[in-house]
Amino acid sequence: LAQFEINLHHVRLPFIDTVDKAHQAVRQINHTAEVEGKRPIVFTTLANEAVHQVITEGCKGMLLDMFGTFVNPLEDEFGIKSNHRIGRFSDVSKSQAYHDRIEAINFSLAHDDGQSNKDLESSDIILVGVSRSGKTPTSLYLAMQYGLKASNYPLIPEDFERKTLPPALVPHKAKIFGLTINPERLSEIRNERRPNSKYASLENCRMEVAEAEAMMRRAGIRWLSTTTKSIEEIATTILQEIRPERLSY
Template structure:
């Protein structure tokens, strides 16, 4: 049997980018890890015709005894009515909360679409863009310029998750994040590499398990010394010893998502977006 026919369909439907619907809906689905889902994100559903096209997709995904689940952040009553005709389990992620807030604030909600993931606060938007530019310039130790203004410097051996964590912190929170790769040239030493040593209090380390690191590196350079279990074990041991000697906080990235690692870094370094 095709695996797609054994999975319950989950749709994330939005009148904007779909990011909020997917994030909130996925958070709810994570509480049911033993239920397999096929996921479908459908953004920019801002007309009745668009809603009808979604209904057709949902009906095609319906299986006997397995109704699709539709998570939506659509505001239009007309569009919501159309979605209800699909026969799916419809989860309106905003309605109840917006009603509560209208009562508390004594005003009605805005009908403008896509406000959360639009430009919104222009100053905050440009701060995030500047943070992304900073992250690109300072990725993998490419530049030592302006490290003094970094909010955090992520230090780790190659392929421990520095770059995705750096980019997430920059794009999501507007933080100025640099990252520096620990290589054989940085050892043996008791101190942090010269490029980042003056900013030790800004440093945060990443580590992982030797087996996981070997697997990740093998995808990049198979059957090389770089990806060997012995080399990965050596590099991780040296890195963790370096962190401890220099009182650099660190975490193991092997079982953590980028979001989890970012949250730990922000909490440990007392950072605010």
């Protein structure tokens, strides 16, 4: 849907796992069609055949069956039938990968914004950059999406005076990736937090960004600008550059 420049109203109907709930969903979808005068676009991921039949036969929306589109061809390719079991994602919470992900999230929260130097060697990735350059959301995304232990450190005026990375980070240089940002955009973001402060002034932002980028160049650290990139794009670039051992490629 991101490929279409139109405004859509999203409605989620989770846990439609009984025939009664399916009939309720059909009534809601059909009511929307009557009120709006347009067919709703309905995406389904229904494993229960009886529930799926109610939706298919009664729904007046444009129905896009995600299971039928993807699972059926995979069944043909693998030569076996899928389980069609409801609630398979609940099994994830029992897996080691799930527990590793929770551990990574806790680690990233504990090592956010340079809060702790403890156990830094356990970091899969260490992000550095000026304050408000996107380090925290990127760290948490890497933890939640990939189960990676991501630390992040702000580069501050004291670091610029020394013209070196924070001493605690030097032994882990191979894991470090830098984030920078356009000074004008940085000033806008900081003004939302601390309006009309030196911290948010364009002059200060220009100075910090220039010093941070110069430091990263001197240290030979890989870095990118987050100004026009989404969290997903930033994370993908970081993974291509750092290639943590925890991930399989």
